[in-house]
Amino acid sequence: MNASGELPVRSRGTIGLLEENCTVCMLCARECPDWCLHIDSHKEPLPPLGPRGRPRVRHVLDRFAIDFSLCMYCGICIEVCPFDALFWAPDFGYEATQHADLTHERGRLREWMWAAPPPAPGAGSTERAASDQR
Ligand code: SF4
Numbered sequence: 001m002n003a004s005g006e007l008p009v010r011s012r013g014t015i016g017l018l019e020e021n022c023t024v025c026m027l028c029a030r031e032c033p034d035w036c037l038h039i040d041s042h043k044e045p046l047p048p049l050g051p052r053g054r055p056r057v058r059h060v061l062d063r064f065a066i067d068f069s070l071c072m073y074c075g076i077c078i079e080v081c082p083f084d085a086l087f088w089a090p091d092f093g094y095e096a097t098q099h100a101d102l103t104h105e106r107g108r109l110r111e112w113m114w115a116a117p118p119p120a121p122g123a124g125s126t127e128r129a130a131s132d133q134r
């Protein structure tokens with residue numbers, strides 16, 4: 001917090017999810033050192049791309065939650081996501097009196113997404129497709 005009482009814009013307050021970008025690859029959940037990401041999905045069939053193609057499937061996200069009672073704000077999940085679906089947001093007012101209430105589901109994570117700042121000048125080209133969708 002600076003002298004005027006404002007948080008730096010890139011504070012690690014919480015983690016926002018842009019679920020349109022999430023392919024349910026599970027990389028973030030596998031790399032999280034605290035196992036605090038909870039992701040569920042189901043498969044949906046897709047038609048073949050051509051007459052000789054094979055049937056395809058895609059994963060549809062059913063649940064994406066982060067247990068902030070375990071999260072240590074290391075940022076590994078954000079760094080490893082290959083599809084730019086996770087972002088730091090500066091919000092920090094999500095206190096709770098029960099551990100269970102510190103697990104936040106996709107709806108809350110999406111709300112935090114909109115508080116995430118746009119990419120810094122010169123940031124990677126794919127970073128923050130979200131900023132174009134606001
Ligand atoms: S910031 Fe670190 S501890 Fe928290 S969910 Fe991401 S990988 Fe896990």
Ligand code: SF4
Nearest residue numbers: 022023025026028081
């Ligand atoms: S790494 Fe990214 S795309 Fe993969 S499951 Fe996590 S948030 Fe979704």
